[in-house]
Amino acid sequence: MFAASSLTEALTQIAVAFTSANPAVGVSFNFAGSGELVTQIEQGAPADAFVSADDTTMARLVGAGEAAGEPVSIATNTMAIIVEPGNPKRITSVADLADPDLIVVLCAATVPCGKGAATILANAAVEVTPSSLEDSVKGVVTKVELGEADAGIVFATDVKGAGDDAVGVVIPASVNVINHYPMVVTAASRNPEAAQAFIDFVAGPAGQAMLGQYGFLAP
Amino acid sequence: MLALACIAIGFFALPLVGLLWRAPWSSAWGYLTDDGSLTALRLSMLCSLWATALSITFGVPLAWLLARVPFRGSGVVRALCMLSMVLPPVVGGVALLFALGRRGLVGQWLDRWFDLRLPFTTAGVVVAQTFVAMPFLVITVEAALRQLDSRFEDASRTLGASRWYTFRRVTLPAIRPALIAGAVLAWARALGEFGATIAFAGSFPGTTQTMPLAIYLALETNPEQAIVLALVLIAVSFAVLIGLRDRWFGGRQSTPPTAVPR
Known part of the structure; x- marks a missing residue:
């Protein structure tokens, strides 16, 4: 999983819950700045899924043809x-x-x-x-x-x-920004089913509850 | 042996070839003459030269102490002074904050008494670079001092020369190749320094954003620009390393028989 660094704590906790529910699947992370992660994926880094801290960076991945399917928003x-x-x-x-x-x-x-x-x-x-x-x-x-x-x-x-x-x-909502966190399976993924299962888990009730604990809002 | 050496050469050359292969040659000139690139390059040269000067000023006496003055616990002192070579640079930068930052062990007094703050200043960059670069000079110079036949120094002392005169006229000329090699190593390390700089001094164009920081930031949005900047950094380092080699380590120059092989 290549994930924006702001998701470090939340996704690590979700992964623990996910692997205890799916013992056959192991989840490991590469946390870094979203843009850096896209560059790594473009250069062939072995990512199964990518979650960005904004839509613009995700659009870069999709534009490069490195995304399999439509990204889904997992949090704001x-x-x-x-x-x-x-x-x-x-x-x-x-x-x-x-x-x-x-x-x-x-x-x-x-x-x-x-x-x-x-x-x-x-x-x-x-x-x-x-x-x-x-x-x-x-x-x-x-x-x-x-x-x-x-x-x-x-x-x-x-x-x-x-x-x-x-x-x-x-910061009052009148001047604040709302950031979406889109997530997608990568085109080069070698475990697309498992990656999709993890994304579904993050977007599901258990994942959302844990994201909420870390201050994220619903997508 | 030769085959293994060739593999080593390829190992170092390939990434450079990769950069050259991906370089956007048509737009390179535009990125190069960009104000931001020039500012970062100027800052990098300034800071790395200062860091080298400080490394020589403090590192040579330190190397002399470690090589020539036997004292209890010298092994611990040596390990302590080499620590920043193995420490992840970002950790080094955070450690510098704990020591010299606004709330740091010493930094809070610098701030209170002298209104002196190192984080977010160019001086902070020099401190971070010196911290990671100086051990390279110390290690090289210390090795040279250890291999130097101390009878030359003893002869000088018995002939009435002072300790400082002996060091200046006998020791220093004999270890000159090692001193230069150590200084170049320290300079190269300072020039490429990233982690300690961003952790301790931050990143702001013109004051603390050196070439490696600018390259890393450009990588986020404009990988082409990052490649061009990286190639500039490589070209500058390459020119200096080759230039120095021909001039000082060419083997044409006669060195005293006791001088250390580089």
Whole structure:
């Protein structure tokens, strides 16, 4: 399974449930940025299924003829501002991020979390000067968790995944983005039935319940 | 032997041929002269040269200490100083944050007393690169010092030269090939450094986004641009490595009989 890194915890837990229900099938993961995963699949990496953190990256895979069938949406995710526990800088809105004294870290515009952050900042008409453009959403989370950065824009699920090390500030739906997570069996899959069974399991009630625990919303 | 050596050559050459094969030659010039590429290349050269200079400044004395001064626990000290060679670079970068970050062991005092912050600065990139590159210089220079006949140094000392004068006029010339080889290794490692840099210093065009970081980001959306940037990095490194070899390790130059074979 090649999966966007924001799904790391949720999919790992779902896989445990899946393999205990289907002992004959083993599930292993390659978690990375969606775009990097598509590049790997295009270059012949042995993936049975792919799940992307946005529709655009999935469209790249489909366009390259590497997808078998239509992708299905398995979850959605919104974005939030991630800050240190207790929100010491009193950040309450997207507009607060424009403060030049704040150390703000965003994802690079080439990865889904960066595209989402750019859309939100444009929607809210806010200009931010980031200190760093991270290559993955985990990079942003780590910088805030370790106290190097005061704030960042990440997926709501990443805030939940950070546990006690960071808290989230809600971004209102009027400026927020909704990200779909499409999943598909790859054209080169050597176990297409098993891959499809796993996708069905993720999209089914058990998978959805576990995705919900990690802050994902229904597709 | 020859067959195995040829396999090794092929093993190193094939990935390069692969890059050349996939390179978008028609649009290469556009990617090359792109402002972003030039900024990243300039930053990479600047930071890697600084990292090499710092590695020499601190690494040569460290190598001297390890090779020439016997003390209890020198084995532990050596292992400690080589640790960053085997540590996954991202882990090294996070460890640097724990030490020198805004909330780090030492970093919090740098921040409080001197208003000095390394993460997200070009200096931070140099620190990260030095951290992973210096052991390559230390290991090379230490090996050379160990193989150097210490009677030359002893002779110099008994003739009244100071320790520093002896080091400068006797030791340093004798280990010069090893010093240069070590510096080149450290420079190459710094130039290609990715993990520690992004973990410790972040990635921002012009301040912390070096070539490897720019290449990795380009790979996400524009693999063609990534290939062109990678080839530029390879060409620069190749030119330096070949140039240095002819100039310093060509074997034409006469070296003292005690000098270490490279």
